[in-house]
Amino acid sequence: MNNNSGMSLIVKTTTRLLVGFILLYGIYIVLHGHISPGGGFAGGFIIALSYILFMLAFGKDEILKRIPASSIPFLESLGALMFLTIAVLGFFGGYFFSNWLPKGITFKLLSAGTIPISNIALALLEVSLGLFGIFLVLILLKFTPPKNGETNEKVK
């Protein structure tokens, strides 16, 4: 509130209320990827967007405090390695990428063999890509504000 990074108090309060629900919705989309439309790609980006909303509202210091920039390559490598591991573990069922886990009952959450795990792996990859986009904006494209004071308010 007191620090000037980020937006106004209204935006911050709304964000504080909303961010958890957006994160939860992303996790829901990832976990239900084999039942309803969605899946790892979309859900991972929704999770990343919740962090982007947080970043836009609270400024970059808060999010750099919560997610260190060095965790991005870790998440990304974890996602890619997990997907590859699922593929290699398919040799238990006979061939690369075979669906060797028990299939379960249709329309249940724990069904469809390896598909939910692959969704989670892809979601990790996408989350890290989205967060990488944020850090690209935050760290590399650093803007110096114009010297003659405020820009937005002056036009009015």
Next chain:
Amino acid sequence: MLEINLLLIFIIIAAIVAISVKDLLSAVVAVGVSGFGLCITFLALKAPDLAITQLVVEILCLIILIKATIRLDLPFSTSGRWFINTFVTLVFLAVFLGYGYMALMSLPQFGSPIMKVSAFYLAKETLEKVHATNLVSAINLNFRAYDTLGEATALFAAAVGVMALMRKRGKKSPNEGESDE
């Protein structure tokens, strides 16, 4: 078919506006308009998975682009147009709320999900082999998993390449970014 044609014309107009407009922020907004038009086109063609992904990726790219261009040039005037602004806002709110009401009323009952479309299309084979009702997901991650593996590899390689390219400038900044990799 008519609605798809209209949407495609809309996308083309947005693209032409995007390349012919002078300042950068308007061009970014026009690019966003064409992206959302593509999203609605996917929805009209009954591909909800693609529509969700397109929507989310479009929002992400738009945020990054706007964040990158918002400080550069801002020929922005709010004075003198309050009537049009209010009118447009009210019309947009009315359309949004009305469409949201219609969409929410047409949802299936809570607790009875049942994707009728996929149950109709998959009929036998996919359900027996995979037990996944989302046909797109089943094909992406099971039948055509090699494609997804290649896609994930391409994304991974792109991100690692950008990290490697940007590493030096990241190191120069006071808050340390992208330390390793």
